[in-house]
Amino acid sequence: MRRFSLALVLGLLASTAAHADVTVYSAGPGGLIKSLAAGFTAKTGIKANVFQATTGKVMARLEAEASNPVADVVISASWGTATDFAAKGLLLSYESPNAATVPDFLKTEGAVAQGVAGIIIAWNTKSDTPMPTDWSDLTKPEYKDLVTLPDPAASGGTYTLVEAFYANGMTDILQGLKDNGAIVAGANKAALNPVLQGAKAAVFAGVDYITMGAAAKGETIEAIFPASGTVVAPRPIMILKSSQNQEDAKKFVDYVLSEEGQKEVAKVYLMPSRTDIVVDRPLIGDLKLLSKEGAPSRDEVLAGFKKIFN
Incomplete structure (x- = not known):
């Protein structure tokens, strides 16, 4: 009986770990991050908890939580955020396989443009x-x-x-x-x-x-x-090195850069960062x-x- 209880507990813990929520702090259109979070959950079964505000308020919250980090993923309206965070060693190095058609000037180690x-x-x-x-x-x-x-x-x-x-x-x-x-x-x-x-x-x-x-x-x-x-003003999406859920955070970045995610970006009239996404508006190459x-x-x-x- 003890053995069964221990197995059950371990199974529950493993299940919980496998489906841990991803916490995303995002500047920019509230409708966009809500649709991305909903699409991500529908695709993966992983819930995305979202805090949406101006870049200034997002940065203030991150600073207030510095001793006990909460966010896994951060989306800023300023590329300077990515440059600053990278210089401070705050970003996890990750290049999504879905970033292959993102121009080099829209990605760097630890950050890639969500949209432009x-x-x-x-x-x-x-x-x-x-x-x-x-x-x-x-x-x-x-x-x-x-x-x-x-x-x-x-x-x-x-x-x-x-x-x-x-x-x-x-x-x-x-x-x-x-x-x-x-x-x-x-x-x-x-x-x-x-x-x-x-x-x-x-x-x-x-x-x-x-x-x-x-x-x-x-x-x-x-x-x-x-x-x-x-x-242009690229909007970087970044995974924080302090994230306790880095694998699912990577999946969120992958979703944002997927064809489905990039079409959601385009719905709010931002330019997709991927050059192979065709939408009816001027794009980076134009x-x-x-x-x-x-x-x-x-x-x-x-x-x-x-x-x-x-």
Whole structure:
């Protein structure tokens, strides 16, 4: 009888270990991580517990739990998170077999892009302004006092674009925006809302998937990829080295990078990180990308921006 009880207990423990939950902390669209978690559970039988918030709140929670880590997987809206975590030795080295068609610049040891956002001009199609085709159009008289832009200190995408402008000698456009009455409006949502409401005509450094999502809901807004080039903001997915459930965490990353998972990414208008996923929107290979090589440090970029916009 004792032998049977011991076998039963060991069997239950093994069963529990085999079906341990995966805990995922995710920045970005709440609908996306919910659909990914549901699809993952349906596919594997493993439950995914999700905490969804802004990147800042996700980082704050991770820091608060540093002495007793809870998260297995982290998805950030900033590639800088992956760079920082890797430098601190916090990431498990893992390359999913489903990452074979992800371009090299969207993956590194311990991180791979879940999806990619593009930085665009978000233009109100009923603003009685000419349709802009490049960043410099927003410095023209037709756009006097009608442009908003997110603060690069609050928006990772805007920072990446401003960084590229410094690297490519394009800061005259920033000065032109300032001289034309452009308003720095805080984070992405604060910059977009006045354009959606018709008080302003365009967002310089808008986010493509947010703009496309608003258009799909009937807003008179269009995402425009500037002719001179733009930047993208990869959203890294990472397994923490502190995870007590690394094998199932790997399965979650595999699912996100599977064809099914990447199509869920595309449903919220993000670019899939895999180049073999075909969706009806501009993809990485369609874009002219600005290099950031030779850009000043982050502190110098932000100081330069602040000097221009007082």
